[in-house]
Amino acid sequence: MASSLTKGAAEQEKTSPGAGGKTFLGHPLGLAPLFLTEMWERFSYYGMRALLVLYLMAGGPDAKPGSQGGGLAMPEASSFAIYGVYAGMVYLLAMPGGWFGDRIWGPRKTVAIAASIIMAGHLCLAIPGKPSFFIGLALVAIGSGLLKSNISTMVGHLYDGPQDPRRNGGFTIFYIGVNLGAGLAPLVIGAIGQKVSWHLGFAIAAIGMGLGLIIFLLGTRLLSPESSVVPKPLPADERKSILMKALLWFGIAAVFYGIVGGTGHFTQKWATIPLALLGVAIPAAVLVRIKRDKELTSDEQTKVTGYIWFFVAAAVFWMIFEQAGSTLSAFAEKRTSDTIFGWQIPSTLFQSINPIWVMAIAPVIAWLWLWLARRGSEPSSTVKFSVAMVLIGASFFVFAIPMSTATEDSKAGPMWLVMIYMIQTIGELCLSPVGLSLTTKMAPVKYASQMMGVWFLAVTAGNCTTTLLREVGGLDLNGIGVILGQATAAVLAAFAVWMYRKKIEALMGDVR
Structure with a gap:
């Protein structure tokens, strides 16, 4: 297996993407192993994520009465804080992950190492006990950070530059793999972990990542030779x-x-607060460093200023959106009816709703933008961001209704969560693809490869802000006032972007 990471270019050319006229859904054959690797990685990640808060609370005072014990018996507030820091670190580590791919190992070797680390992390989670749990959590975060940037880079390597007409379609297929893995994970890992054994669920996550690693190693011959090259080797x-x-x-x-x-x-x-502070301080420091770089042209400096507006808005968006694994997960477990059409379901299944909505709604949103573009009426990026912020705020305004009325004895209907996730998903589709596109278009030439990691830092800042609200501010994330406060902050951010859209668009220069 090790040799597959270091084949010479001449040997790899014989099996280059699309060799022999064969394709994967009309795309280079190398897209297939990358699609499946990412699918299984997301399967393992989202399966563990669906169990995380529930496992932390299991057996403790805040666990659902009658639920499976054997967890870490932590209070709900502590569980939310750990979840927020963990999710933030996954995205924070995407930047050094990209650096390792660019300077040390190259994308291909980095992904293989990352998948091995993730699998080891899930195996640690499968071992009962607090020390093994936190070691496993750290390993999964490190591995996910290493993998995230580099596997996307290898998808790009399959095509003949940014102008290849198949490129956008290839990333769309790849994104389907992301949501397919995320949608299946709670149905399998979540259900088994919650109803049979937490540690069996974590073990299945390890098996999923193991399958992804095997598929990746077997498929390396189909990848571009460029993916094994270290673009800018680090001097001794x-x-x-x-x-x-x-x-x-x-x-x-x-x-x-x-x-x-x-x-x-x-x-x-002593662990969560310093990490959460780093999760807010590092994104700010990175943006300041880029902004103050004297090597940037005046046009690039101006675009970075405009990009900061989008970054801050995105951080507010993800602050609410990422609570699907904490606040909404706990609500689904303790205050939402688990009976649908006479069938009793585990609460982790609600974690599948968002990826299902993504796969259902994404084609409609994509068609809508094209339809409007043909008529010269497509909204600008600033307007799309404003719409996304209004929608994420609206989702928490809606969430406040069942949260204020539901109890453990009088539970909310499951359609509340279906509706909340639908609103959030539409917002996600207005913000996430647009943000990714803006990041590539507004990035200074010097930071072209690093800016994607900067975009992920918005997720880190959002998650860690949530943790600080709890750990430093002492706020109850289940409190109606806090929920409405976050919703109001999102709408105010939308209003600010809308009001200053002309100024922001002027800062964007020729980017739209």
């Missing part, structure tokens, strides 16, 4: 300097937490 002296700095910071952290733990002062907040 620079590698040594970075290693020494990393060891220094690791040593400082080890000493600090050794003192805190040794004196008996360590609590969960």
